[in-house]
Amino acid sequence: MSAAPSRPSGGQAALVFPGLMLGAFFVVPFGLMIAVSFFQRVQGGFYEPVLTGANYARFLSLFFGEILLFSLGLSALVALVCLLVGAPFTYLLTRLSRRAQVPWLVALLAILSLSEVIIGFSWSTLLSRTAGVSNLLVALGLMASPAAFTPSFAAVLLGMTYQALPYCVLVLYPSFSRLDPSLGEAAQTLGASPARAFLTVILPALRGALAATFVVVFVFALGSYLLPQLLGRPQHWTLSVLITDQAIYQSNMPFAAAMAVFLVLASLLLVSLAALFGAKRAGGAA
Amino acid sequence: MTRLFLALIGLFLAAPVAIIAGVSLNAQQSLVFPPNGVSLRWYAAIATQADWRNALLTSVSIAAFAAALAVAIALPIAYALWRRTTVVGRVVQLLGVSPFVLPPVITALGALAFWSTAGFYGSSFTVVVSHAIFFTSLPLVTLTLGFSSIDREIVEAARTMGADERAVRRTILAPMIRPYLVSGFAFAFVLSLNEYIIAYMTVGFTMETVPIKIFNALRYGYTPVMASISVLFVALAALVFGLVARFGDLPKLLGAWERR
Amino acid sequence: MTALVLDGVTKRYGATTAVDAVDLTIPDGTLVCLLGPSGCGKTTLMRMIAGLEAPSAGEVRMGSETITGIPVHKRGFGMVFQSLALFPHLSVGDNIAYPLRLRGESRGTIEARVRELLDLVQLPGVEGRAITQLSGGQRQRVAIARALAVAPRLFLLDEPLSALDAKLREAMQVELRLLQERLGITTIVVTHDQREAMTMADQVVVMRGGRVLQMDRPIEVYRRPATPFVADFLGQTNLIQARREDGGARLASGAFLPDLALPSETALLSIRPEDVILLPEGEGPIAAEVEFVRDMGSAVEIYLRAGEARIVAHREAGAAVAPTGGRVSLGIRPGAPSVFPAEAA
Numbered sequence: 001m002s003a004a005p006s007r008p009s010g011g012q013a014a015l016v017f018p019g020l021m022l023g024a025f026f027v028v029p030f031g032l033m034i035a036v037s038f039f040q041r042v043q044g045g046f047y048e049p050v051l052t053g054a055n056y057a058r059f060l061s062l063f064f065g066e067i068l069l070f071s072l073g074l075s076a077l078v079a080l081v082c083l084l085v086g087a088p089f090t091y092l093l094t095r096l097s098r099r100a101q102v103p104w105l106v107a108l109l110a111i112l113s114l115s116e117v118i119i120g121f122s123w124s125t126l127l128s129r130t131a132g133v134s135n136l137l138v139a140l141g142l143m144a145s146p147a148a149f150t151p152s153f154a155a156v157l158l159g160m161t162y163q164a165l166p167y168c169v170l171v172l173y174p175s176f177s178r179l180d181p182s183l184g185e186a187a188q189t190l191g192a193s194p195a196r197a198f199l200t201v202i203l204p205a206l207r208g209a210l211a212a213t214f215v216v217v218f219v220f221a222l223g224s225y226l227l228p229q230l231l232g233r234p235q236h237w238t239l240s241v242l243i244t245d246q247a248i249y250q251s252n253m254p255f256a257a258a259m260a261v262f263l264v265l266a267s268l269l270l271v272s273l274a275a276l277f278g279a280k281r282a283g284g285a286a
Numbered sequence: 287m288t289r290l291f292l293a294l295i296g297l298f299l300a301a302p303v304a305i306i307a308g309v310s311l312n313a314q315q316s317l318v319f320p321p322n323g324v325s326l327r328w329y330a331a332i333a334t335q336a337d338w339r340n341a342l343l344t345s346v347s348i349a350a351f352a353a354a355l356a357v358a359i360a361l362p363i364a365y366a367l368w369r370r371t372t373v374v375g376r377v378v379q380l381l382g383v384s385p386f387v388l389p390p391v392i393t394a395l396g397a398l399a400f401w402s403t404a405g406f407y408g409s410s411f412t413v414v415v416s417h418a419i420f421f422t423s424l425p426l427v428t429l430t431l432g433f434s435s436i437d438r439e440i441v442e443a444a445r446t447m448g449a450d451e452r453a454v455r456r457t458i459l460a461p462m463i464r465p466y467l468v469s470g471f472a473f474a475f476v477l478s479l480n481e482y483i484i485a486y487m488t489v490g491f492t493m494e495t496v497p498i499k500i501f502n503a504l505r506y507g508y509t510p511v512m513a514s515i516s517v518l519f520v521a522l523a524a525l526v527f528g529l530v531a532r533f534g535d536l537p538k539l540l541g542a543w544e545r546r
Numbered sequence: 547m548t549a550l551v552l553d554g555v556t557k558r559y560g561a562t563t564a565v566d567a568v569d570l571t572i573p574d575g576t577l578v579c580l581l582g583p584s585g586c587g588k589t590t591l592m593r594m595i596a597g598l599e600a601p602s603a604g605e606v607r608m609g610s611e612t613i614t615g616i617p618v619h620k621r622g623f624g625m626v627f628q629s630l631a632l633f634p635h636l637s638v639g640d641n642i643a644y645p646l647r648l649r650g651e652s653r654g655t656i657e658a659r660v661r662e663l664l665d666l667v668q669l670p671g672v673e674g675r676a677i678t679q680l681s682g683g684q685r686q687r688v689a690i691a692r693a694l695a696v697a698p699r700l701f702l703l704d705e706p707l708s709a710l711d712a713k714l715r716e717a718m719q720v721e722l723r724l725l726q727e728r729l730g731i732t733t734i735v736v737t738h739d740q741r742e743a744m745t746m747a748d749q750v751v752v753m754r755g756g757r758v759l760q761m762d763r764p765i766e767v768y769r770r771p772a773t774p775f776v777a778d779f780l781g782q783t784n785l786i787q788a789r790r791e792d793g794g795a796r797l798a799s800g801a802f803l804p805d806l807a808l809p810s811e812t813a814l815l816s817i818r819p820e821d822v823i824l825l826p827e828g829e830g831p832i833a834a835e836v837e838f839v840r841d842m843g844s845a846v847e848i849y850l851r852a853g854e855a856r857i858v859a860h861r862e863a864g865a866a867v868a869p870t871g872g873r874v875s876l877g878i879r880p881g882a883p884s885v886f887p888a889e890a891a
Contacts, residue, residue: 011369014362015378018422021359022381025419029396036399046402089295092288094542102531105540110523111299113473115480115497118516121504122302125513131309131319133301162302174541223389225483230504240391244483247395248490260395267388442598443631445618447645447696453619457644461635 037257047254055258064242068262071238074228075221078160079214082168085161087210090169091202094177105170112166120230123159124150127231156232160224168217175209215274219267239263303520310513317508328514338511341499345479348410348495352417353474357425357467359418364429365459368436379426386423390483393420398487408492413485417478424477425470428539432466469530469539476523549573550595550700550732555604557590557756564590566756567604572749577726577733579743579764582753583779588736589704591753595734596702597621608699624693625702630685630709632677632692638664639673642692649696663691666725683714690722694729701726701733707742719745740780744768752776768818774886777816784817784857788885799853801832803878810887821882822859824848824867830875832857836868852876 040050058064093104125131127149134146149155183205187197203210225240237245239259247256305319313323332338363382367375385393397416401407436459444458482497490498496515503512530536550572557565565587572578580588593599595606597618606614613621633641639660646656664670667687677685686707693701706722707715723746726733737743743750744764751761752772760772764780771777774785787798789812794804797815806815823830834852841847846861857876861867868874 011366012372012374014366015375018359018363018382019374019378022378022419022422025400025415026381026385026393026396029400030392032399032403033392033396046399085295088291092292098537098542102536105536106524106527106531107299109527110520113476113480113523113527114520115482115500117482117497117501117504118306118480118519119302121500121512121516122306124504125309125317125319126302126305128317131305131317133305135319162298165299170540177537177542219387219389223391225389225391226501240389243391243395247398247487253395253399256395257399260392263389264392271387437629437631439627439629439631440633442618443625443627444633444644445598446596446621446623446625446702447692448619448622448648450617450619453648457648458633462633 033257034261036254037261039254041252041254043251046251052254055255058255059258059262064259067237067242068239068266070236071222071240072266074156074160074236074238075218075224077157078164078221079168079217081157081161082164082217083210083214086165086168086172086213087203088198090172090176091198093169094173094179095181105173108166108169111162112170114163116163116224116226119159119163120226123155123162123227124230127155127158150231151233151236153232153236156228156236159227159231160221163224163227164217164221167220168213171213171216172209175206179205212274215270219270222263222267222270303517306513307517310510310517312510315510317510317513328510329518331511332515332518335511337494338496338499338515341494341496342515344493345495345497348413348417348485349475349478351414352421352478353425353471355414355418356421356474357429357471359422360425360429360470361463361467363426364433367430368433382426383423385420390420390481394483394487397484401488408489410489410493413488413493413495416484416488417481418474420481420484421474421477424473425467428466428470428473429463431539432463436462465534466539469534472526472530476526479522480519549609550734551605551607551609552591552595553605553607555591555594555601555606557587557594557599558602563756565594565601568756568758570751570758570761572732572734574732575730576748577723577735577746578749578751579747580734580736580751580753581738581740581743581780583738586753587756588738588751588753590756592702592704592734592736595700596623596625621700622696622698623700623702624696624698626689626693626704626706628705628708630689630706632685632689634677636677637673638669638675638677638680638688641677641688642673642695644692645696659695663695666694667691682710683718686710686718690725694731699732701731703733703735705736705738707737708739715739715742716745722746743780750780752779754779769884771816771884774814774816777884782819782858784815784819784822784855786815786817786855786857788813788815797832797852797855799832799855801852803831805880806878806883806885808885812888814886814888816884816886817857817878817882819847819858819860821879822857823877823879824859824861825875825877827873827875830877832876832878834874834876836870836872836874839867839870850874850876 036047037055038051038053039047040052040054042048093101096104126133129146129148132146132149134143134149137143138146179202183201184194184197187201188194192200222238223240224238225244228236228238229241240263243256243259243263246252246259308319308321309317310328311324311326312318312321312328313325316322332342360382363375363378367379393416397412398407401409401412406412441454441458444454449457480497482501485495486498494502496519500512500516503509527536530539552568552570555565555568556563568591580591582588590599594601597613597616601614605612633644636644642660642663643656646659651659660673661670664672667690669684669687669691672680672684677688680688686709689706707718710718719742735742735746747764749761750764750767752759752767754775760767760776767776768780771780777783778785788795788803788806788808790808790810791802794802795806795808795813795815796802827833832852834850834857836848837851838849839846840849844863846863846865846867848859848861848867850857850859859876
């Protein structure tokens with residue numbers, strides 16, 4: 001009937017263009033990558049479509065097992081540090097007036113969007129002997145001579161935390177800012193100090209969101225592809241770094257693809273774990 | 287106590303930027319801090335040195351096209367889902383969000399495999415398309431939020447006053463969605479500007495974007511321009527997000543409840 | 547005259563029937579309230595009249611013209627929505643001008659008409675303001691002005707005053723009614739507020755479960771409700787079970803009312819609080835105890851218990867009332883109770 005407010009197909013034709021684009025340039029490449037992971041490497045070229053399990057077999061060695069374990073451990077550590085710093089920070093941030101929040105949010109977004117190359121460059125500068133903080137410490141008389149703090153594991157951890165902290169805060173931001181402010185106030189009228197109210201009331205009330213954020217930041221850290229390379233030693237390389245290295249410098253796309261498939265599986269497993277926590281984190285992922 | 291904690295976080299966030307800002311002021315061709323003399327020559331060099339200027343122009347044009355394409359992909363999805371939630375719509379939405387949620391090397395490697403197989407490896411449009419796909423989720427988030435802010439009764443009111451579907455789109459949806467469209471574009475633009483790995487795996491051997499150029503400079507010879515252009519990028523991001531905040535409601539855009 | 551006629555209008559969503567074969571005739575120039583609890587189908591019925599929903603069956607006519615198939619944007623009705631649905635991106639003036647612009651009116655005509663409408667709703671000079679700068683009551687007036695901009699043949703209001711606080715709401719009810727009388731425009735108001743319906747309506751349509759239970763003048767619906775539900779929904783009432791006995795009716799509490807003929811063996815009585823007479827103990831047919839007294843200043847409400855039954859009675863302001871716990875007798879004003887056969891309950 002023509003008086004119907006919207007035709008049954010209302011607006012669905014609009015999905016054709018985005019569907020085609022995402023199908024052609026995300027689904028097909030993604031599928032191709034999975035296919036390539038079963039193909040044979042061609043020296044000097046990309047791959048040839050000959051089925052083989054060699055790429056996975058090679059991956060299932062002690063060396064790559066260690067790298068996978070190191071990647072997971074490092075990412076978990078980064079997520080943990082981010083959460084320990086980010087949760088109280090986000091709480092304090094959302095208690096500020098909206099006007100006062102804006103500059104913080106702008107700064108967080110600016111750092112979040114910053115190229116990994118730039119983050120790596122600035123941290124290696126900050127931790128270097130020639131231009132780093134050690135010069136400041138020497139000037140203050142706290143150190144005898146400037147020293148380099150990079151490459152080191154601590155530098156990798158610091159750089160990755162710097163990269164992931166804004167992400168962590170912005171993921172936590174919706175749940176914290178939607179939290180009823182009277183919750184903390186109620187706890188304080190019942191005799192809890194602000195810090196105690198935060199620990200005993202706010203954090204438990206948001207434990208679902210915190211658990212989900214941990215996983216999401218974990219996956220984010222897993223994606224870091226340059227910082228371990230720029231700030232660490234070869235033994236600090238992660239799966240993402242190795243995939244890049246294999247694809248570009250070793251020209252071994254099938255092997256890189258096999259590792260990528262592994263990375264996707266690990267990420268999906270973690271993301272579905274996050275979904276299991278059932279935290280509502282509408283928006284904010286930007 | 288609160289102030290001290292916030293100040294420490296602020297210091298942590300600002301420190302690397304402050305260092306490269308200091309380094310960028312060096313009067314000589316060296317990366318030392320505190321700087322040896324103060325000069326703005328490395329900022330001028332961004333414009334005067336052809337290789338850096340070209341890298342900047344390349345990055346900006348890629349980002350502009352990629353962000354526009356990302357918005358063009360995201361807008362119909364958000365619109366269709368707002369009109370009616372269907373399984374197909376949900377699936378397309380999931381596809382739009384997935385690339386950004388997965389580690390970036392995945393999209394990068396997929397792009398490398400795809401474009402090299404298709405025979406377009408190294409062509410400039412490949413990075414535009416792959417960036418657009420990767421960043422679709424940003425305008426998708428802002429636009430979905432924007433559409434959800436349009437109460438259905440608003441549209442019905444317009445219809446009772448004589449607006450047909452086209453008039454509703456032109457007089458109600460377009461003006462109400464515009465701020466979310468602009469901020470979605472801005473997010474995608476800034477992130478595309480800064481993106482390294484996908485750009486590297488699609489056009490890394492044929493073109494130089496700013497992040498690629500900085501990375502190459504890191505490996506094959508430092509220059510203070512690396513620092514000055516990094517500072518420029520930080521400033522650019524802060525400016526864009528500052529404008530988004532100035533003309534929109536940034537807390538709401540990031541998921542806080544509507545201001546009452 | 548061009549009355550609005552609904553003929554067997556039905557709306558089904560899957561297995562549920564939201565509106566069930568409604569027949570109504572709304573005379574030209576009257577104000578009709580669709581009244582009922584939430585989920586009774588009143589809003590769905592209005593949306594079908596507006597053209598926002600298509601009926602599953604039945605017809606909507608304006609006079610002799612069938613409008614069922616005419617799309618909403620071509621009906622030329624004015625509608626005020628529950629959320630008001632003012633356009634946040636447009637100024638007050640542009641909101642009101644919106645339907646005029648769609649009709650391609652000239653600039654001068656539009657400006658004059660907007661001024662005229664703002665005068666009509668007693669908000670002169672706010673054309674340039676943003677919607678966010680207005681109070682709730684002002685927004686209400688803008689929404690009304692906007693809906694009236696094209697001089698619609700039918701004026702529809704869906705719970706238009708629900709966002710306002712109680713005092714403002716009552717004032718707006720009177721104002722809206724006076725405005726409607728002045729313009730003589732056929733108007734339908736959806737509401738769940740019986741006071742609102744009593745204040746504004748020429749005719750009240752009481753709905754429940756997608757059906758029309760009764761349509762009449764408000765005072766007639768109040769005095770002669772068609773069902774116990776209508777009696778209870780419109781105003782306060784006492785619903786009491788009764789059994790037929792020789793020469794009268796026996797109430798559940800045991801009291802005997804002579805001279806009350808029941809149409810069936812058992813029946814339900816609806817007795818309005820103002821029809822309950824308070825007498826000194828032993829002087830009336832029903833023995834009762836005062837449980838609570840609410841003195842509102844303008845009137846006194848007395849809550850009583852008679853056996854198992856709870857009864858509420860109203861007295862005029864300043865009336866002397868037995869204290870809480872006091873024993874009294876109750877009488878019923880002759881001819882006052884509405885009597886419903888048991889099966890109608």
